Amino acid sequence: MYSNEPHIETNGLNAYYGNIQALKNISIVIPRKQITMIIGPSGCGKTSLLKCLNRFFELSPNTSVTGEVLTDGENIYNPSIDITEIRKKAGLLAQRPYPLPMSIYDNVAYGIRIHHTRPRREMDHWVQHYLEIAGLWEEVKDRLHSPANNLSIGQQQRLCLARGLAVEPEIILGDEPTSALDPISAQNIESRLLDLKSQYTIILVTHILRQARRLADYVIFMYLGEVIEAGLAEQVFNHPQHERTQAYLSGVF
Amino acid sequence: MSKVLTNNQTISNVHRNNQPITQKRNRLDKIVHNSLLAISSLPILFALAIFLALWFRAYPILQVHSFIELISGTVWKPLKGLFGFYPFIVGTGWVTLVAIIIAVPICILTTLYLSEYAGVWAQRLVKPILDLLAAIPSVVYGVWGILVIVPMVKNYAVPLFQPLGNVFPIFMSKNPTGYSILAGGLVLAVMITPFIISIAYEVLQTVPAGLRQASLALGTTRWQTIKYVVLPVSSGGIFASVVLGCSRALGETMAVLMVVGNMVQIPHSIFDSAYPLPALIANNYGEMMSIPMYDSALMTGALILMVMILILNIFSVLILRHILIEPH
Numbered sequence: 198m199y200s201n202e203p204h205i206e207t208n209g210l211n212a213y214y215g216n217i218q219a220l221k222n223i224s225i226v227i228p229r230k231q232i233t234m235i236i237g238p239s240g241c242g243k244t245s246l247l248k249c250l251n252r253f254f255e256l257s258p259n260t261s262v263t264g265e266v267l268t269d270g271e272n273i274y275n276p277s278i279d280i281t282e283i284r285k286k287a288g289l290l291a292q293r294p295y296p297l298p299m300s301i302y303d304n305v306a307y308g309i310r311i312h313h314t315r316p317r318r319e320m321d322h323w324v325q326h327y328l329e330i331a332g333l334w335e336e337v338k339d340r341l342h343s344p345a346n347n348l349s350i351g352q353q354q355r356l357c358l359a360r361g362l363a364v365e366p367e368i369i370l371g372d373e374p375t376s377a378l379d380p381i382s383a384q385n386i387e388s389r390l391l392d393l394k395s396q397y398t399i400i401l402v403t404h405i406l407r408q409a410r411r412l413a414d415y416v417i418f419m420y421l422g423e424v425i426e427a428g429l430a431e432q433v434f435n436h437p438q439h440e441r442t443q444a445y446l447s448g449v450f
Numbered sequence: 451m452s453k454v455l456t457n458n459q460t461i462s463n464v465h466r467n468n469q470p471i472t473q474k475r476n477r478l479d480k481i482v483h484n485s486l487l488a489i490s491s492l493p494i495l496f497a498l499a500i501f502l503a504l505w506f507r508a509y510p511i512l513q514v515h516s517f518i519e520l521i522s523g524t525v526w527k528p529l530k531g532l533f534g535f536y537p538f539i540v541g542t543g544w545v546t547l548v549a550i551i552i553a554v555p556i557c558i559l560t561t562l563y564l565s566e567y568a569g570v571w572a573q574r575l576v577k578p579i580l581d582l583l584a585a586i587p588s589v590v591y592g593v594w595g596i597l598v599i600v601p602m603v604k605n606y607a608v609p610l611f612q613p614l615g616n617v618f619p620i621f622m623s624k625n626p627t628g629y630s631i632l633a634g635g636l637v638l639a640v641m642i643t644p645f646i647i648s649i650a651y652e653v654l655q656t657v658p659a660g661l662r663q664a665s666l667a668l669g670t671t672r673w674q675t676i677k678y679v680v681l682p683v684s685s686g687g688i689f690a691s692v693v694l695g696c697s698r699a700l701g702e703t704m705a706v707l708m709v710v711g712n713m714v715q716i717p718h719s720i721f722d723s724a725y726p727l728p729a730l731i732a733n734n735y736g737e738m739m740s741i742p743m744y745d746s747a748l749m750t751g752a753l754i755l756m757v758m759i760l761i762l763n764i765f766s767v768l769i770l771r772h773i774l775i776e777p778h
């Protein structure tokens with residue numbers, strides 16, 4: 198069904214907030230170096246699913262997870278696994294940008310310094326490199342050492358992208374990464390993500406169907422904690438199999 | 451055309467009809483504003499009133515001796531008219547400093563654990579316990595100090611640290627009773643701990659979860675996130691919580707005077723006894739008032755205490771401003 202080999206697979210994934218079951222028996226395959234978009238009505242569990250992929254779900258109190266998430270064939274819920282490695286591998290672009298309380302430069306250098314992924318003396322080069330990929334370099338090159346908080350929201354989101362890319366992830370997770378942005382900034386982020394597709398597996402949650410149509414190679418439609426339909430974007434959008442999917446795509450709910 | 455006209459008419463009508471209501475509302479708003487202003491300036495007025503009252507009562511002695519002379523004088527012989535406050539000021543400083551040095555690391559580590567590592571159940575359990583500890587009357591802490599802390603200092607701390615006394619004079623012991631600066635500092639530390647933790651915890655709770663997650667998402671450990679993200683944004687608030695604890699320690703009276711020995715001397719070691727200013731006032735006010743200037747001298751003591759707390763607060767505001775302005 199998928200042309201690319203799978204990068205992430207979930208098997209019978211269940212996730213609970215206390216007694217509330219947010220994810221019900223999710224078994225999906227996410228192909229490598231493609232954009233997979235998760236769509237569905239509010240509260241259906243899109244954010245929860247995304248958070249299970251980088252072990253962020255457990256940051257909320259009283260949560261529990263059963264089932265498997267295999268990244269490159271390795272179960273990330275294996276108790277002996279190093280969580281920081283999982284999170285390094287799957288970077289997260291949040292709904293709202295949160296610049297770290299330091300300069301623009303240090304935001305990008307933060308992950309490099311912590312993981313020692315690049316030699317210290319090459320730092321300037323790499324900071325510039327990632328800011329360029331995120332499309333922010335030209336705007337900030339003259340004020341690299343001013344606080345990151347002074348940037349506009351749209352610039353902050355691109356800074357968060359640069360900061361995330363700097364730890365050399367293989368997967369980019371985005372939870373409605375453009376929803377807090379103005380249309381131009383949103384478009385900017387979208388085109389960045391399209392550029393990055395050739396090197397990264399990208400998984401995005403969105404509420405905007407048109408955005409999903411623009412970006413998605415694969416689509417996962419969720420409803421009340423279950424995956425109703427998943428497949429090639431063209432397939433799901435043009436020939437949805439399930440009537441719930443049809444209803445959602447035609448704007449009934 | 452006619453529609454526009456009626457619209458205009460309606461607007462002007464509404465405008466005219468509403469004028470008295472608007473005026474009334476504005477007047478009401480002004481009354482509320484002024485009364486709130488009056489109420490909120492009350493605390494400042496109280497502080498000013500206390501300061502003035504102390505000043506007037508202290509005035510007689512300040513005419514005879516200068517303020518500098520009083521705070522640098524080392525001899526306290528009221529019958530001879532000698533009122534040197536230096537031993538009391540130093541005693542207050544020692545006890546407070548010892549308390550802060552003991553309390554601050556414990557408070558910060560506890561707060562970090564509670565806020566960043568502990569589960570919900572631990573937070574639910576510890577919060578009420580802290581509130582309870584903060585509500586225990588100070589005299590109860592004093593009794594506990596006499597029964598537990600003083601013997602502990604006497605039987606364990608003194609023998610343990612005495613060998614160090616030759617190298618570090620602050621551990622020298624010439625006082626075998628246990629009633630000492632260390633005992634006072636320990637009791638004070640226990641008293642201000644719940645207070646500092648409560649405030650510092652609230653400060654850490656104001657750090658947005660999204661900010662922590664932004665750091666964790668990069669594959670950092672919890673400790674790295676605390677060190678590089680949580681502490682830098684909350685350092686000002688944590689510092690403020692310590693200063694508030696310090697202010698409390700400076701003014702705490704009952705528990706301290708019960709364990710600190712109350713001897714008029716300039717202490718040189720944590721095992722010496724001391725006589726902090728609040729203890730001086732509480733022990734002597736209302737007694738021996740026939741001694742000339744005695745009442746006035748005690749009021750000067752209170753004034754000095756107030757000035758010390760004021761200086762601490764000004765100092766902390768300056769440091770806070772420095773911390774907050776400095777780009778992280």
Ligand SMILES: Nc1ncnc2c1ncn2[C@@H]1O[C@H](COP(=O)(O)OP(=O)(O)OP(=O)(O)O)[C@@H](O)[C@H]1O
Nearest residue numbers: 214217218219238239240241242243244245246257
């Ligand atoms: N911290 C939480 N505690 C308890 N229940 C939660 C929590 N977060 C989410 N839920 C519940 O889990 C379910 C799935 O939530 P989730 O946030 O994954 O939905 P979503 O699809 O991302 O919604 P939206 O599109 O509005 O962001 C919802 O029923 C929600 O109420």
Ligand SMILES: [Mg+2]
Nearest residue numbers: 243244245372
């Ligand atoms: Mg969501």
